[in-house]
Amino acid sequence: MASRDKQIEKNHHFGQSLKHALTGLFGVYLREGNFRREGLMALVVFIFAWVFQVGRFQWFILLLAVMLVFLMELWNTIIENVVDLVVGHQFDERAKRIKDMSAGAVLVASGIAVVCGLYVFLPPLWQLLTSWG
Numbered sequence: 001m002a003s004r005d006k007q008i009e010k011n012h013h014f015g016q017s018l019k020h021a022l023t024g025l026f027g028v029y030l031r032e033g034n035f036r037r038e039g040l041m042a043l044v045v046f047i048f049a050w051v052f053q054v055g056r057f058q059w060f061i062l063l064l065a066v067m068l069v070f071l072m073e074l075w076n077t078i079i080e081n082v083v084d085l086v087v088g089h090q091f092d093e094r095a096k097r098i099k100d101m102s103a104g105a106v107l108v109a110s111g112i113a114v115v116c117g118l119y120v121f122l123p124p125l126w127q128l129l130t131s132w133g
């Protein structure tokens with residue numbers, strides 16, 4: 001779908017830069033199912049953090065982990081779009097390699113987020129289990 005905003009020169013002020021940045025983020029949210037699913041996961045994680053009353057440092061770790069995954073998903077989407085712009089709708093061995101590596105980067109970020117989640121939630125979960133036993 002063509003954009004009504006036909007600007008191709010540099011942004012003139014901060015408000016314009018911010019508007020374009022937010023439009024980009026909103027576009028990713030609308031088009032990328034993975035982005036929305038990760039948003040939902042982040043919400044669940046924050047609800048658990050609130051229920052378990054985790055400390056300030058633990059909140060900080062969770063926020064960084066969630067933002068890392070969002071950042072990598074955003075970056076992955078940018079890579080996919082640039083590759084599609086270059087090769088179009090045809091199979092290309094290098095396009096495949098680039099997209100697969102980019103998806104791998106999201107996987108690594110997700111792995112880091114899981115480790116952070118275990119660091120934050122394992123102690124309170126363990127405490128809960130042992131208090132029942």
Ligand SMILES: Nc1ncnc2c1ncn2[C@@H]1O[C@H](COP(=O)(O)OP(=O)(O)OP(=O)(O)O)[C@@H](O)[C@H]1O
Pocket residue numbers: 034076080087088089090091092093095096099100103
């Ligand atoms: N032009 C292409 N040439 C070769 N392989 C491609 C091409 N486009 C996509 N692929 C292959 O298909 C996979 C999925 O493509 P693409 O990343 O565009 O879809 P996606 O579903 O949005 O991915 P993701 O789940 O990472 O967001 C790529 O990882 C790659 O292996």
